[in-house]
Amino acid sequence: MQQFPNLDALVFRSPASVRFPPKSEWFRALLKRLIGRMNEFQFDPSDVLYESLCASMTSDSEDGQHECFFRIFPNLFDSDLSKASYILLKQRVQHISNGTTGLSCWGASFVLANFLTNSPHSVAFSNVSHALELGAGCGLVGISFAASNASAKVTLSDAHPAVLRQLRENVALNFDCSRSSQSLVSVERLDWTDFERRTLPKDAELIIAADVIFDPSLFPPFAQLLRLLLCAESVPGGVVALICCTVRDKSTVDHFLRIIENHNISVRAQYNCYFRNGIYGDQIAFRLPQRFVLKFFFPSGYF
Secondary structure, three states: OOOOOOHHHHHHOOHHHHHOOOOHHHHHHHHHHHHHHHHHOOOOOOHHHHHHHHHHHHOHHHHHHOOEEEEEEEOOOOOOHHHOOEEEEEEEOOOOEOOEOOOOOOHHHHHHHHHHHOOOOHHHHOOOOEEEEOOOOOOHHHHHHHHHOOOOEEEEEEOOHHHHHHHHHHHHHHOOOOOHHHHHEEEEEOOOOOOOHHHOOOOOOEEEEEOOOOOHHHHHHHHHHHHHHHOOOOOOOOOEEEEEEEOOOHHHHHHHHHHHHHOOEEEEEEEEEEEOOOEEOOOEEOOOOEEEEEEEEEEOOOO
């Protein structure tokens, strides 16, 4: 810090953090940790850090007034640091608001986004021409995939009107409307319980979904939709679905898999991801250790 005296001001008072304020609770935790670590190594924290900490404490009451905040992920899912890109997402303070969970980011979306764009497996998806995200929520998975695969068409779908509005905002935050890439990323309404087969995308090679396995009443319609998408005849190479869920209750996941099997859909690959000590990839902090599972789905008889 002595070699970079303005670094703390650059980070904590940057135009980006002022324009897109983070959640004060998270910001305060980060500042406390940083100040504590600096004291450990006998560095004197700057006035900027203490002033920012005080401001975050007084803004607690404001968090109740402001329904939304922003999360910035600099190069989070891209190992090529030369691109100097970041993903910016708007989300609600409350995990459940407006009667939906889709206005907040959930753990499985981080895992799936990383798997698709910055893991040894990501090369398998680099030539996908059209990806469809089901239950996109804030859009982290689809937006990160679109940012890493500039030539791919990406459709983000959800059903709740408030979620669709926020999705469109997040797409606009991350893609220049004047560039052709904007036209490749679209937001569409897709209600699993009320859709017409003729309106479904017919050329999606990759179906992606994160944290959609939690409500058993939605399993049958979701399985029916997934079956139709997987059996699209207009995709010569076949369609693959990749679903990531947080294992909160194993019996719920097992029930989902039974429903899937009843719709003649097979699990062809599975990856279990465990995160200990509240840290994932040294960049994302979770409050509690969590377990995630990634599953590849194909229609039975695909091979």
